[in-house]
Amino acid sequence: MNILEIIEKKTKGYELTKEEIEYFVNGYTTGEIADYQAAALVMAIFIKGMSDQETTDLTLSMANSGDILDLSTLGGIIVDKHSTGGVGDKVSLVLLPIISSLGVKVAKMSGRGLGFTGGTIDKLEAIPGYRTEITEGEFIDNVKEIGISIISQTKNLAPADKKIYALRDSISCVESIPLIASSIMSKKIASGAQKIMLEVTYGKGAFMKTIEDAKKLAEQMVRIGKLANRETNYILTNMNEPLGYSVGNSLEIIETIQFLKGEVLPEDLKKVVLELGANMIKLAGFGDNIEENKTKMLENIKNGKAYQKFLQMVQRQGGDVTYIENIEKFGKAKYVEPMLSKVSGIIKELPANAIAKYVCDLGAGRVKKEDKIDMQVGIVLNKKVGDKIEEGEKILTVYSNKPVEIPTDLVVIE
Numbered sequence: 001m002n003i004l005e006i007i008e009k010k011t012k013g014y015e016l017t018k019e020e021i022e023y024f025v026n027g028y029t030t031g032e033i034a035d036y037q038a039a040a041l042v043m044a045i046f047i048k049g050m051s052d053q054e055t056t057d058l059t060l061s062m063a064n065s066g067d068i069l070d071l072s073t074l075g076g077i078i079v080d081k082h083s084t085g086g087v088g089d090k091v092s093l094v095l096l097p098i099i100s101s102l103g104v105k106v107a108k109m110s111g112r113g114l115g116f117t118g119g120t121i122d123k124l125e126a127i128p129g130y131r132t133e134i135t136e137g138e139f140i141d142n143v144k145e146i147g148i149s150i151i152s153q154t155k156n157l158a159p160a161d162k163k164i165y166a167l168r169d170s171i172s173c174v175e176s177i178p179l180i181a182s183s184i185m186s187k188k189i190a191s192g193a194q195k196i197m198l199e200v201t202y203g204k205g206a207f208m209k210t211i212e213d214a215k216k217l218a219e220q221m222v223r224i225g226k227l228a229n230r231e232t233n234y235i236l237t238n239m240n241e242p243l244g245y246s247v248g249n250s251l252e253i254i255e256t257i258q259f260l261k262g263e264v265l266p267e268d269l270k271k272v273v274l275e276l277g278a279n280m281i282k283l284a285g286f287g288d289n290i291e292e293n294k295t296k297m298l299e300n301i302k303n304g305k306a307y308q309k310f311l312q313m314v315q316r317q318g319g320d321v322t323y324i325e326n327i328e329k330f331g332k333a334k335y336v337e338p339m340l341s342k343v344s345g346i347i348k349e350l351p352a353n354a355i356a357k358y359v360c361d362l363g364a365g366r367v368k369k370e371d372k373i374d375m376q377v378g379i380v381l382n383k384k385v386g387d388k389i390e391e392g393e394k395i396l397t398v399y400s401n402k403p404v405e406i407p408t409d410l411v412v413i414e
């Protein structure tokens with residue numbers, strides 16, 4: 001077997017065998033296959049596509065290129081969750097303590113953000129002391145003892161995906177459904193998931209711009225899950241406006257705390273959290289009735305169990321719980337400026353992409369991997385799409401550590 005034959009076969013549109021896919025993934029990861037040869041094959045896949053079997057073989061081969069986390073000692077069914085990303089997306093932070101408080105084991109590895117705002121791990125690091133990089137042993141012990149741990153992805157998780165993803169990015173081949181699906185699923189499988197719940201986002205603040213493409217991607221991942229023996233389900237989420245009210249790292253932690261205490265439950269965030277959580281409870285074997293599962297989740301917000309679970313997780317990972325108990329301790333950015341409406345009307349759009357770009361410019365996200373994040377900055381929406389607004393009323397509030405200039409494209413009012 002050699003790489004030239006494999007490139008030629010895919011260029012002509014034929015299906016690759018499992019052995020050929022493994023030969024490519026292993027050879028490229030070890031450096032035996034050159035970047036230009038891998039680029040030719042990736043481009044051929046981008047143009048000709050891949051069958052479900054090829055996509056699954058690629059997924060498993062990338063998952064097996066590094067460590068596969070063994071979560072079998074935890075007992076029970078480990079259900080992982082993945083979101084294809086959004087703006088103001090604090091879903092994992094809210095959802096996971098709730099389902100953990102209902103007995104579902106949560107062993108979650110999350111990523112950092114690049115572009116847009118921070119990822120779940122960056123947000124958790126807004127809590128002073130919270131250790132996101134702990135050993136695998138400590139991670140498993142935490143789940144055994146308190147039922148939940150959220151940490152940063154370990155370094156050797158699907159290294160082939162890391163290399164192929166960087167290559168795709170450099171040759172404009174990111175937007176291919178089989179390549180995106182295998183990239184996501186390889187990391188889920190490597191992090192020990194037995195079942196997988198996906199949130200595929202669409203709209204201005206998402207990878208997939210239309211609901212049709214989001215559905216295609218979701219269904220491709222469900223088919224990979226089936227062939228790879230990992231039951232997978234999904235929901236589709238509109239990401240045209242940010243989820244909830246806050247965008248920015250410590251601001252989203254504050255919103256998470258308020259949600260878990262039952263103080264502020266934005267409708268859009270609540271809907272996503274309940275839908276994903278109810279499905280995860282079902283996949284974990286804790287209840288087949290989705291509506292009953294949602295009711296149980298709401299009960300554990302009301303009776304304080306979900307909030308207590310979050311506190312327990314923060315404490316266990318070394319975080320300073322006095323910040324959770326008193327959100328004033330997070331401190332405010334130097335400049336706090338409202339954006340006031342110049343007209344009366346209805347909020348037609350709060351474009352997630354424009355808001356994300358602005359919040360990233362304030363310092364809440366990274367443009368390069370090495371960039372340092374400013375935890376305090378971001379925006380809090382005072383209105384959501386569909387709300388009425390009067391002239392002079394607040395649309396949103398900016399938190400910044402540099403003098404504030406608010407662009408006009410953050411809102412459309414009619």
Ligand code: URA
Pocket residue numbers: 165174179180181183184207
């Ligand atoms: N997220 C991933 O993990 N991989 C992709 O290819 C695209 C988005």
